[in-house]
Amino acid sequence: MAVIAEQLSKVLGLPVRQLEPLLALAAEVKLPKGDFFTRPGERADRFAIVLEGLVRHYYVDARGKESVKAFRGPLEVSGPYAELISGRPSRTFIQALAPARLLCLQWEVLQRAADASPELSKMLRRFAEAQFVNKEQREYEFLQLTAEERYLQFCRERKEHLGHVPLHQIASYIGITPVALSRIRARLARKR
Amino acid sequence: MAVIAEQLSKVLGLPVRQLEPLLALAAEVKLPKGDFFTRPGERADRFAIVLEGLVRHYYVDARGKESVKAFRGPLEVSGPYAELISGRPSRTFIQALAPARLLCLQWEVLQRAADASPELSKMLRRFAEAQFVNKEQREYEFLQLTAEERYLQFCRERKEHLGHVPLHQIASYIGITPVALSRIRARLARKR
């Protein structure tokens, strides 16, 4: 546990002594492959840090189409962040793609802690800002890159997931169908 | 000026007495139609609130293709937010589409003020969170909606801009070419 605190301290840019009282309130959740951390309709009240394994965030629209918003591995944050912020009921699935261990905390607990600690409050602000920058990067990719370029970008940025995530979910993440991704991969293989 | 402080107070959810010392440090900038508030390469160090007029945020990729990230009207925030956060040099143009007045502030000044004021710090956090929710909504639209649906969404959400923004910029905002938007509009007109 002390090891975790130290790693988190680095990732979050927060001193260990600020982290410890929070970790004491956190619960470890084991998620077998295929199980869900959150589902739409549930009240969104917890978020988590992935200790081990891999989860994906996705939603399903009225036509039944799945869209993957994110993959999150060890030491990354998972949870229905937008819904936690806005207080709206969750519309996102969070599912384990590999057996996962999550360290999870009530959102409310974190909010109260932030009211008492300027450092924690600042950390939450930096976190929100970092999430924003992430999404803006994604907007950039949809506006300016072709599907093939988005795929190559994914391979570069998230190569640690390449063997572990089924291709049709990568296709969904970059906004195309599995068939189209297959075609792109064939084209790339031919060229190189 | 007192009127502005009151409106801003509502928009930002911050008491007027917190706002006043900041407004005293802000500068008003007049921007004739077509002029730029920021350009790529410049150091990103200011942000602003639109008092009057209309600006667009966009970037241009290596192939020369423009992509519009946002339109911002009165009482909305403008500025190279992602670059201010990350400290990277700006890659976004911010241009007046109509003669604009901006109330603008050095980012650094705001940061220092936030260190001294927990309320202001919290406001900045809520602001970052709201920006994140915005971008996630946009991600949702790219992943799940067709171009036609994105156009209709735009018409619903931002009807105040409809007469004032050229259609080819709306096309760029929703991620298609002007030609494609023109066809969509023709199809919609025929159906209704």
Add this chain to the structure above:
DNA sequence: CACCGTTCTTAACCCTGTTTAAGGCGCCGG
């Protein structure tokens, strides 16, 4: 082992958006 579900690929056809080019319209400056 045979069976099943999942994943990935390929092919055919269709639909939508891109590209390029042309023409109309409105507006501004000379």
Add this chain to the structure above:
DNA sequence: CCGGCGCCTTAAACAGGGTTAAGAACGGTG
């Protein structure tokens, strides 16, 4: 008043992803 420019639309040829369907490869299970 005319010329030019920006904006919008339309057309035609093309490219690229969507849809559907079929089949191969794999892994797990009865």
